[in-house]
Amino acid sequence: MTHSKQLWLRCITATVGGYAISTGFSIALVPALTVWLNYTLSTSVLITTMLSYLCYFIVIILSFCLPTLLSLWRNLFIFCALLLACYQMAIPNNLHVNSKTESVLSMMSNQTISNNITTINSHTLNLTYSNNS
Incomplete structure (x- = not known):
């Protein structure tokens, strides 16, 4: 793969992947903070919104630090799976x-x-x- 193509793929992954991870982080951690730490809903939303910016910047930095695109996509997929598991554990069965x-x-x-x-x-x-x- 050429260097310019790899750079474009990293930019797209940083933008789209960072947005997806930060959104998933916000969605997954609001019920987790509310259920596990007994925060109010407004406090949970505020905390996760502020931390989602940090997640977005971490994904951007990792997009250009990891040696291969495959390792970047693998790490993003693993983090998405962890967020989904956290969300599923935080929501009680009677709320579905x-x-x-x-x-x-x-x-x-x-x-x-x-x-x-x-x-x-x-x-x-x-x-x-x-x-x-």
Whole structure:
């Protein structure tokens, strides 16, 4: 492979692979920090977002430091597999949503929305009636 072709492949791997790893890092570690370390969701999102930039820069640096493209792609694949395993271990089995649970949740949210609209409408009617008196 020519030197310019290898450089282009490393640049593409650094850009696309770095983005994929940093996004996967953010997605995988939010539930891990929330479940394992009992952080709040907002704190977990903040921490993983800041650390995802660090992951992105590490991938960029590794893209040009490793001797072969094959070793770079192998390391990125292994890191993706580790992130997937971390995500699967952090999510409890009862949180995985199936179609039945999804339909129940959608019915509950629709019922809640209609109750809130009814409450808002009744308060608006009461305010309108009291202003006319």
